[in-house]
Amino acid sequence: MGLETVVNDIMDVAQAEAAQKKEEADTEASQIIEDAKERAKKIKGDRLAETEVKIERLNKQEISSANLEVKRIKLNARKEILEEVYNKAFESVSNLSPQKNEELLKTLLDKYEEYGAKIYSNKESEEIVKKLSSLEYAGNIACIGGIVIENSDGTVSLDYTYDTILKGVYDQSLKQISDILFG
Incomplete structure (x- = not known):
């Protein structure tokens, strides 16, 4: 057995170990990437759900606010009409x-x-x-x-x-x- 054979055997073993380490690293990297994708997907889903809840809440607030504004406008209009009725009655009594x-x-x-x-x-x-x-x-x-x-x-x-x-x-x-x- 020559030195060259020993070097080749060591090189073969080193290459085999390197290939195995590379394969393990690739597998681990793939797992890390998959985990990251799953976490990202979950975060995206959570954020989407939170956003939908916020949108729904804002929508309800806007509708409530609009309804209150409509009621206020109607009450003010009614008040003006009632004041007009009173003023006309006052005028009629004034002109007896x-x-x-x-x-x-x-x-x-x-x-x-x-x-x-x-x-x-x-x-x-x-x-x-x-x-x-x-x-x-x-x-x-x-x-x-x-x-x-x-x-x-x-x-x-x-x-x-x-x-x-x-x-x-x-x-x-x-x-x-x-x-x-x-x-």
């Missing part, structure tokens, strides 16, 4: 004919005059109130019509102005008015 105003004042006086000693009205109704009432006329007040009756010492005041009556009726009937207008 003198005969109708006198009828209403007479009705109020017949019902409430006995509870007071002094009476107030707006400037336009002063002469009618003085003519219809036996109470002391105490002066003018700022209102669209009606009367205010006070006891002799001014501690009790009954407000039967058209403004107050209209506001009271409106407040009491607001739900009914809203139901009639908006269903």
